[in-house]
Every structure is written in structure tokens, then in C-alpha cells.
Amino acid sequence: MTEKMSAEMAERYKDGFIDHLSQTIGGRKEMVVTGAKGCRLDTTEGSYLDMISGIAVSNVGHSHPEVIAAVAAQMEQYAHVNVYGRFVLPPQVEIAERLTRVAPGDLDVAFLTSTGTEANEGALKLARKYTGRPGYVAFEGSFHGRTYGSLSVSWRERYRAPFQPLLEKVTFVPFDDIDAAAAAIDDTVGGVIIEPVQGEAGVRIPSDDFLPALREICSERGALLIADEVQGAMGRSGHWYSCQEWDVTPDIITVAKALGGGLPLGAFISTSEIFSTFLDPPLSHLTTFGGNPVACAAAIAAFDIIERDGLVERAREMGDYLGAGLARLMETHEMLTGARGLGLWWAFDVAPDDLAMPVVKAMERRGVIVGSMLNADGTVRVAPPLIVTTEELDETLRVLDEALTEVEAG
Numbered sequence: 551m552t553e554k555m556s557a558e559m560a561e562r563y564k565d566g567f568i569d570h571l572s573q574t575i576g577g578r579k580e581m582v583v584t585g586a587k588g589c590r591l592d593t594t595e596g597s598y599l600d601m602i603s604g605i606a607v608s609n610v611g612h613s614h615p616e617v618i619a620a621v622a623a624q625m626e627q628y629a630h631v632n633v634y635g636r637f638v639l640p641p642q643v644e645i646a647e648r649l650t651r652v653a654p655g656d657l658d659v660a661f662l663t664s665t666g667t668e669a670n671e672g673a674l675k676l677a678r679k680y681t682g683r684p685g686y687v688a689f690e691g692s693f694h695g696r697t698y699g700s701l702s703v704s705w706r707e708r709y710r711a712p713f714q715p716l717l718e719k720v721t722f723v724p725f726d727d728i729d730a731a732a733a734a735i736d737d738t739v740g741g742v743i744i745e746p747v748q749g750e751a752g753v754r755i756p757s758d759d760f761l762p763a764l765r766e767i768c769s770e771r772g773a774l775l776i777a778d779e780v781q782g783a784m785g786r787s788g789h790w791y792s793c794q795e796w797d798v799t800p801d802i803i804t805v806a807k808a809l810g811g812g813l814p815l816g817a818f819i820s821t822s823e824i825f826s827t828f829l830d831p832p833l834s835h836l837t838t839f840g841g842n843p844v845a846c847a848a849a850i851a852a853f854d855i856i857e858r859d860g861l862v863e864r865a866r867e868m869g870d871y872l873g874a875g876l877a878r879l880m881e882t883h884e885m886l887t888g889a890r891g892l893g894l895w896w897a898f899d900v901a902p903d904d905l906a907m908p909v910v911k912a913m914e915r916r917g918v919i920v921g922s923m924l925n926a927d928g929t930v931r932v933a934p935p936l937i938v939t940t941e942e943l944d945e946t947l948r949v950l951d952e953a954l955t956e957v958e959a960g
């Protein structure tokens with residue numbers, strides 16, 4: 551239920567936000583969130599269609615009643631107990647069984663974290679420890695997170711430069727360029743980290759032979775292939791994991807975001823053989839809150855909803871519908887220069903680049919939330935909950951049409 555909030559209270563929170571929360575982007579916020587349900591987000595300024603799902607988190611929609619019930623039941627039972635391996639926590643086992651059941655190949659073990667960047671940190675450490683090699687290959691356009699290891703393999707110079715020195719032995723190669731990747735993967739490289747579909751670069755989809763060829767090169771040269779599926783997993787791409795679009799089995803898959811059904815949960819998934827390297831020395835990788843039982847309970851509920859309600863397949867159907875609508879708008883709006891997507895993971899390009907934010911704002915004024923991307927300036931993301939209806943997509947397309955007309959008119 552959406553709470554009502556007085557204008558006075560809303561102003562108090564807007565002031566408090568500026569006064570007491572660390573800012574990473576300038577400017578006062580205009581909206582205070584009062585509730586979220588399904589595909590809708592309610593604020594003090596009005597109700598919106600949420601077409602970004604908290605950035606690819608709310609795949610089952612906001613505040614799903616079954617997720618709420620699972621969280622409440624787990625809180626009643628226990629929220630947190632000792633870590634470091636002395637107890638079995640059934641919710642951890644349940645979610646790990648599910649994640650590995652739908653994973654490709656022989657990936658049968660999951661290490662649970664709280665966030666995506668932690669999952670990638672773990673994967674980078676695992677690759678180094680298992681291969682004994684210090685080097686990494688990453689891709690231009692990539693985004694893997696903000697902690698030191700993940701930042702080291704994230705491409706945009708603007709975000710890396712202030713924090714140098716980072717991990718030293720990282721080579722960035724152009725995305726979808728197999729010759730460049732082959733040239734960079736030598737016997738000093740232990741991990742090749744890639745988003746099979748690059749999210750923050752604007753939902754960039756490689757050509758069909760790229761990922762299978764990369765898999766082959768990694769196997770030949772003894773480097774582990776790490777697929778960062780933090781944004782693309784849990785049905786977003788029309789698969790449980792986006793690498794399944796190309797039938798590729800990485801050595802390590804990382805997930806987070808939608809996994810926790812709205813609560814913080816991540817994982818890196820690999821084989822028991824690769825993970826066995828973490829046994830020596832014992833306790834060589836740990837976290838207090840990774841795999842928190844309440845987050846796991848939410849994740850189990852979200853996973854079961856996705857599976858039971860066929861949301862992976864639905865993402866493909868609704869994605870086709872959205873893509874067809876975007877293609878129609880491209881015929882009538884010159885400034886809409888491109889649109890790409892896989893499943894319900896879409897982005898469109900506007901030209902010139904600096905008109906992307908005005909389009910986002912014009913849509914917001916009409917009640918639809920879409921968003922910008924970290925590594926693609928003229929590109930706008932559309933990644934609704936997987937429960938979105940054709941009526942909600944029609945509304946989004948109608949609003950985009952109007953927003954483009956407004957921005958075109960200057």
C-alpha cells in the first residue's frame with residue numbers, strides 16, 4: 551500500500567537527503583518514494599510506470615506478495631546466525647540448488663555474496679587462485695562494479711582514473727573483436743571477464759560467433775572465462791543466463807541484482823573442481839552477510855515465481871513486442887537512431903547524445919520512468935519488470951512518441 555506523505559514531510563526528507571547522505575551526483579532530488587507495486591512506483595509527485603525495475607532488479611515486480619510472505623516467514627525463523635561454516639542454513643542450499651540447476655554445463659557450486667561487485671571480486675580472485683596467473687582481459691564498454699577489483703576491469707577511464715593504481719595487469723580489448731581478444735589472451739592471463747551482453751554500454755549484443763570463439767580460446771590457453779550476468783540473469787535476457795543465447799558454458803558466472811527479488815543477494819557460480827582451490831588455505835574467501843537467509847528466502851520466492859509463471863519465456867515475447875514498437879517509432883522520429891534488445895533488456899539511441907536526458911525527463915513528466923546508462927551517453931534503457939503487460943508497454947511507447955515530438959520541437 552502506498553503511504554500518503556505530507557508536503558512538509560516530503561520537504562524534510564529532501565533536505566535531509568542533501569544534508570546527510572553522501573552525494574555522488576549534484577542537485578536536489580524532486581521526488582520522495584512512497585511505495586512500489588508491480589510495475590508502478592509511487593512518489594510524492596505522482597505515480598509512475600517503472601520501466602527500469604530499479605536497474606534490472608525487480609524482475610518479478612515490486613513488492614510481490616509471495617516475496618513479502620517468504621521474507622516475513624524467514625524473519626520469524628531467524629535473520630542471521632553465525633557464518634564461517636559451522637551451520638547449514640537451508641535457504642542458502644535451496645537457492646544454490648536452483649541457481650546451479652538452471653546453469654549451463656557442469657556449473658554446480660555457488661558462493662553467495664550480497665552484491666554484484668562482490669560476486670565479481672570473488673570471481674576474479676577465484677580465477678587468479680585457480681590458474682596462478684595474475685593477468686586479466688576485459689572489454690571496452692564493460693561495467694563490473696565499483697570496488698577495486700571490479701573497477702580495475704571496468705572500462706570507462708573517467709571512473710577509474712581517480713582511483714589509480716588499480717590492479718595492474720588488465721588489458722582492455724574491443725568488444726566483439728575476436729582477433730583482438732586472441733592476441734591479448736596469453737599464458738599470463740588467468741581470467742577473461744565479459745558481460746555476454748554489455749548492459750551499461752547500451753545493451754550491446756555481440757555477433758553470434760564471438761562468445762563461442764572466446765570460449766574456445768580461453769580453453770586452449772588455460773584462462774578462465776568469467777561471464778558477468780549481474781544484469782542479464784534471472785530471465786532478463788529471455789534466458790536464465792544470457793550466455794545461454796549462444797550455448798556457451800563459462801567457467802564462472804556472476805549474478806546479483808534480480809537474484810534477491812529486491813533484497814541484496816549475489817553469487818558466483820562455478821564447478822566444484824575450480825572452487826576446491828578456495829579450500830587451501832581454509833577460509834581463503836568469506837563474507838559475513840553473503841547469503842543472508844532473509845535475502846535467500848526472497849530469492850527462492852522470486853526464482854520460483856519466474857519459473858512457475860514462465861517469466862523467462864514471457865521476457866522474450868514482451869521483448870519482441872517492445873522491439874517492434876521501437877522499430878515503428880524509428881520510422882517517424884529521425885532523432886531515434888537505433889534500438890537493440892534481448893528479452894526484456896532494451897536500449898534506444900538518440901542523436902545528438904545530449905538529447906537523451908531531455909527525452910528521459912519528458913517521459914518522466916508524462917509518468918514513465920526510463921533511464922540513462924553509465925557507459926553510453928546518447929542511449930536510454932528500457933528494462934521493465936518481466937510481468938509487464940502489453941498495455942503498459944503501449945503506454946510507454948505512446949509516451950516515448952510524445953516525448954520525442956516534444957524534444958524534436960525544441
Ligand SMILES: Cc1ncc(COP(=O)(O)O)c(C=O)c1O
Nearest residue numbers: 665666667693694695780781806
Ligand atoms: C554488469 C554489471 N556487473 C556488476 C555490477 C555491480 O553490481 P552492484 O551494483 O550490485 O555492485 C553492475 C551494476 O550495475 C552491472 O550492471
